[in-house]
Amino acid sequence: MTTSNPPVNLKPKSGATDRRAPSAAGRSPAAELLHRLETKSATIGVIGLGYVGLPVARAIFDAGYSILGYDVDQAKIQKLNRGENYLPHLGDELNHMIASRDRFKATGDPKSLRDADAIILCVPTPLGPHNEPDLSYVVDSTRLAASVLHKGQLVVLESTTYPGTTRHDMKPILEATGFKCGEDFFLAYSPEREDPGRKNMATAAIPKLVGGVDDVSTDLAMALYSRCINQVHRVSSAEVAEMSKLLENIYRAVNIALVNELKVLLNDMGIDVWEVISAASTKPFGFQAFYPGPGLGGHCIPIDPFYLTWKAREIGHHTRFIELAGEINRHMPQYVVNRVASALNEQKKSLRGSKILIIGIAYKPNVDDTRETPAAEIIELLHKQGADVSYHDPHCPIFPRMRAHHIELKSQQLSERALKDCDCVLVVTDHDAVEWGAIAKHSKLIVDSRNAIERFVGPGKASGTLVKA
Numbered sequence: 001m002t003t004s005n006p007p008v009n010l011k012p013k014s015g016a017t018d019r020r021a022p023s024a025a026g027r028s029p030a031a032e033l034l035h036r037l038e039t040k041s042a043t044i045g046v047i048g049l050g051y052v053g054l055p056v057a058r059a060i061f062d063a064g065y066s067i068l069g070y071d072v073d074q075a076k077i078q079k080l081n082r083g084e085n086y087l088p089h090l091g092d093e094l095n096h097m098i099a100s101r102d103r104f105k106a107t108g109d110p111k112s113l114r115d116a117d118a119i120i121l122c123v124p125t126p127l128g129p130h131n132e133p134d135l136s137y138v139v140d141s142t143r144l145a146a147s148v149l150h151k152g153q154l155v156v157l158e159s160t161t162y163p164g165t166t167r168h169d170m171k172p173i174l175e176a177t178g179f180k181c182g183e184d185f186f187l188a189y190s191p192e193r194e195d196p197g198r199k200n201m202a203t204a205a206i207p208k209l210v211g212g213v214d215d216v217s218t219d220l221a222m223a224l225y226s227r228c229i230n231q232v233h234r235v236s237s238a239e240v241a242e243m244s245k246l247l248e249n250i251y252r253a254v255n256i257a258l259v260n261e262l263k264v265l266l267n268d269m270g271i272d273v274w275e276v277i278s279a280a281s282t283k284p285f286g287f288q289a290f291y292p293g294p295g296l297g298g299h300c301i302p303i304d305p306f307y308l309t310w311k312a313r314e315i316g317h318h319t320r321f322i323e324l325a326g327e328i329n330r331h332m333p334q335y336v337v338n339r340v341a342s343a344l345n346e347q348k349k350s351l352r353g354s355k356i357l358i359i360g361i362a363y364k365p366n367v368d369d370t371r372e373t374p375a376a377e378i379i380e381l382l383h384k385q386g387a388d389v390s391y392h393d394p395h396c397p398i399f400p401r402m403r404a405h406h407i408e409l410k411s412q413q414l415s416e417r418a419l420k421d422c423d424c425v426l427v428v429t430d431h432d433a434v435e436w437g438a439i440a441k442h443s444k445l446i447v448d449s450r451n452a453i454e455r456f457v458g459p460g461k462a463s464g465t466l467v468k469a
Contacts, residue, residue: 029152029184030216036117037223040064044224045116047141049076049106051299051369052158052192053122054087057104058097059203063228066103068116070144073108080106088395089197089367110144118154118224119145122192124299125159126403131306133162135169142170149177151184154220158192160245160304162311165189166238167213181213188212188221189238191245196298197367207231211241249304250322255290256301257325260332263292272468274451294428294449294469295332295374297363302329302372333377339469340424340447341385347445347465349423352386357412357422359439359452360429361393368395375428376405392418394433419443426469427452 027035036042042065046057049071057067071077079086085094097104105112113119123137138159145155155174157166166189171181179185190210194203208229212218218234226232235241263273273292281289296302305326309319341351361375362368370376375391376399382389391399392414399409412418414435419425419442427439427448436456439446444464446453453462 030186030220033117033152033154033186033220034223037220037227040227042066042117042224043068043115045070045113045119046122047071047113047119047144048122048124048137049073049080050122050124051087051196051371052194053120054090054094055194055203056120056122056158056192058094060224060228061097061100061104062204065228067097067105068112069104069106070110070113071106071108077106077108089369093202110147113145114148114150116148116153118156118220119148121145121155121157121159123159125161125303125307126299127303127306131310133307133310135161135165138165139169139173142173146174146177149174149179149185151179154186154188154217154224156188156190156221156224158190160191160249160300160307161242162246162307163239163242164311165242171213182216186212186214186217186220187238188217189241190221190225191241193245193248196369197364204229207233209233209235209241209244211235211238213238243308246304246308249300250308250325252290253296253301253305253329254322254325255288256292256296257328259290259292261328264335267468274454274468291451292449293332293374294336294378296329297371297373297375298369299371333374333381336374336378336426336428336447336449336469337381337385339449339467340382340426343445343447343465343467344424347423350386351382353388354423355388355390355421356382357418357425358389358391359393359425359427359434360431361391361396361399362429362431365430366395366432370396370400370402373429376402376407378426378428379407379409380405392434393429394431414438416442430455 044060044065045068046053047070049069057069061067076086080098083099085098121141123141125138126134128134157170166187171187174185175181181187188210190208193206208225210218210221210225210232212221222232222234266273277289280287305322309322312319344351344354358375358379361373362370363373379389390412391409393411397411399407419439424445424447425439425443427450430450430452436452440453440457440462446462446464447467447469449469453466
């Protein structure tokens with residue numbers, strides 16, 4: 001495991017007393033925590049056992065630490081304590097951890113976190129109704145951590161947020177206990193970089209950024225993560241780490257917006273955007289391929305840029321470039337629906353009353369994750385225009401209840417009859433497990449927003465009409 005930048009000296013202060021055991025007398029809270037991290041006798045608490053929290057817990061568990069996982073969802077807690085993994089995309093990767101009875105425990109009791117030497121917050125950071133940051137989960141979980149805070153404890157936030165959250169929103173809540181940050185307890189930020197569904201890179205292999213609100217906090221967070229993650233990079237502050245995470249996602253959002261805008265333009269010019277991207281990708285330097293789609297999904301790219309635009313407005317700046325990218329990406333579901341309507345018109349059919357079969361509702365291929373999926377808005381737009389909508393997704397048998405969408409549908413079997421009965425098959429998510437050959441063979445009209453038919457079946461293989469959207 002590699003780290004960058006050496007830690008500062010954490011030698012015990014003269015006269016300091018230990019909070020735990022007589023054998024540690026003479027160590028400062030920082031030195032005692034460092035000792036426990038170095039000897040792996042520390043217990044690590046993880047608040048939020050979802051798409052981020054569980055993989056993080058697994059990486060820390062695999063490094064030899066005891067894990068205390070906390071979540072408000074009792075169904076998750078019960079499944080984990082029965083040894084059941086409720087995130088299918090992780091496969092068998094969690095089995096050894098959740099089967100452990102001596103070093104892993106899932107709980108809904110916040111008081112249990114009193115036993116944790118470090119607490120890692122992996123909670124949602126969604127947007128409010130006006131695209132403003134919603135830090136309620138961060139604030140609530142910080143208050144929870146404050147309720148069990150003790151001397152020598154490290155608190156780390158992993159949730160994506162705007163610069164200053166760790167220092168200006170979390171630190172005052174924790175210091176309201178009477179403990180002083182950097183002396184009694186320690187506070188850092190280390191952004192999650194999970195990519196659900198990616199098979200070739202486990203959490204421990206994804207380089208980690210660590211920035212504390214002070215040098216000692218950074219040292220201690222580095223001491224923890226450098227024993228669990230292959231590469232850990234130290235940055236000068238929590239704000240640098242917070243902004244680095246936003247930059248990663250804004251970079252992707254802006255480039256996806258660029259190819260989405262080109263898709264609309266090139267379609268009207270009679271040029272295949274997918275072929276253009278493939279051609280440009282032959283250049284071995286100076287170009288990175290991004291691909292268009294029906295809209296942005298997931299917890300990061302559709303949401304994170306707005307955290308920075310909101311913070312920028314707070315200090316009198318207007319991030320026009322980022323906001324323009326957001327506007328383009330948000331328009332893509334409507335563009336896809338318009339393409340469906342146009343394609344049906346070419347076949348002398350109206351969108352109203354037409355049977356539309358959606359292929360894939362997850363926000364990305366090969367996962368069951370529907371967070372911020374563009375499929376939700378597409379389905380609602382089709383419903384508003386009178387279409388009869390159904391969907392097929394091998395990873396999502398039931399359309400889950402979402403923050404802003406309430407769609408009551410179940411995945412339909414992909415049969416020859418179902419495909420022939422549909423007026424249009426609309427490809428939203430390109431899962432590997434979908435029977436693309438059957439879709440190409442039996443569908444009268446396919447509107448493909450992912451170029452899936454040509455990739456999985458081949459050019460010119462669709463029996464009916466193929467329209468790229």
